[in-house]
Amino acid sequence: MKRRNFILGGGLLATLSLGTTATNASLADAVSTAADFRVLAEKEINAKLEAVDTTEFETTTHTWDGMPFTSDGQTIVEIQADYNFNGSGGFDTVDEGATIIEFYSDRGDRRREATFNLQNVNGATATFQITGGQEVIVDSNGSTNVSIDIVNFENPETGNYSAELTFIRDDGENLTVTDTLSTAGGVGQFNVTIIDSPSEITIGNTIPIEAEIENTGADGGQVIDLIVDGSGQDNKQVTLTNDQTKTVNLESNSIDQGGDVSIDVQSENDTASTTVSVIGGWSLDLAPATAGDKNSTHTWSTPGFTFNGEVSEVFFDYSGQSRGFRLGGLTANDVTVEMEVGDDDSLTTIGVDSVTSQNKETATVVLDPNADTTVGGEMNIVLNGVENINKSGEYSTDIELRGDDTFSESVTTVVE
CATH class of the missing domain: 2.60.40 (Immunoglobulin-like)
Structure with missing residues (x-):
């Protein structure tokens, strides 16, 4: 099997599969068939990929749009996605139930949502196996745009990536569209959880606090503060890479009044709170x-x-x-x-x-x-x-x- 690439109107890449014994005539027929699976040249449409948030490692929504083409009434059976990166991020976190694939026809203003199964998920790659019927047939007379909202895609680390979608018809022909995803270094997201603290202490003692800090954002460092009844009493500098977790131990000053004491452990992004009873104070x-x-x-x-x-x-x-x-x-x-x-x-x-x-x-x-x-x-x-x-x-x-x-x-x- 030989594969021929054709640059179609709008700069999109169409890949055509041909048999190894194809003659010039059969090639001409195949090219004619491929011409029915094309971006409308007169519209000069380019595929457009937009991310709601382009911060590295952020989980966000990616929207593909601007992909009108015709395919003489053929059905799209599969969409293969490849963002061409290594490392963390990608489709593993995608919410399949919230992700939407729509086929929109300019004839009669018809919008059809496709049903699909998300398969072969492996970081930067995944396959949308289309299970719908009439809703994914591309019009033979007119333009059909495909719009895809991929929900909870985790951005890769800072860089520029050539992302591509390959549309596969039921007759085996396919069309690949590409656009660039650019991500940038963001700020750390330091989430705080208090994992150990006393429920009560005797007046005159200090309050020890153990907290877990998890960074779900970019690599970086932050100061973790212990706030007791609104007063800062201890802090620790914490440096974490993305997805790293560290435990910190903090301690209050000596408590000289009885009653309930409010405890807050704060990062720049998050606060965890608890209450400690101080007994013995009349x-x-x-x-x-x-x-x-x-x-x-x-x-x-x-x-x-x-x-x-x-x-x-x-x-x-x-x-x-x-x-x-x-x-x-x-x-x-x-x-x-x-x-x-x-x-x-x-x-x-x-x-x-x-x-x-x-x-x-x-x-x-x-x-x-x-x-x-x-x-x-x-x-x-x-x-x-x-x-x-x-x-x-x-x-x-x-x-x-x-x-x-x-x-x-x-x-x-x-x-x-």
């Missing part, structure tokens, strides 16, 4: 916080603290202040205790058995001995009827929880 809110108020409500709160077992009593110490706070008049009815018990995430109200005071600036709250007071997390204690110190300023107060374990902490509060 806070004290005064309402009102006015100096000399004789009926202030003092609310002690913590999102959680380290305590093994049950709490039996809570000791408050406001002493050490000149003309200080007064707790001496508190009774069991003036104190409300709520806490998360064991594994229960909801707050349980704990009964108060009694309140005792050695002096006016201290108080011991004894909890109901029949209640389950196993520390599970959040705890709130409300003292109603405390007399505030009569001078504005910042003051240090102490809380101590006693029982199966002991926990104490000093808290600064403000009187206005």
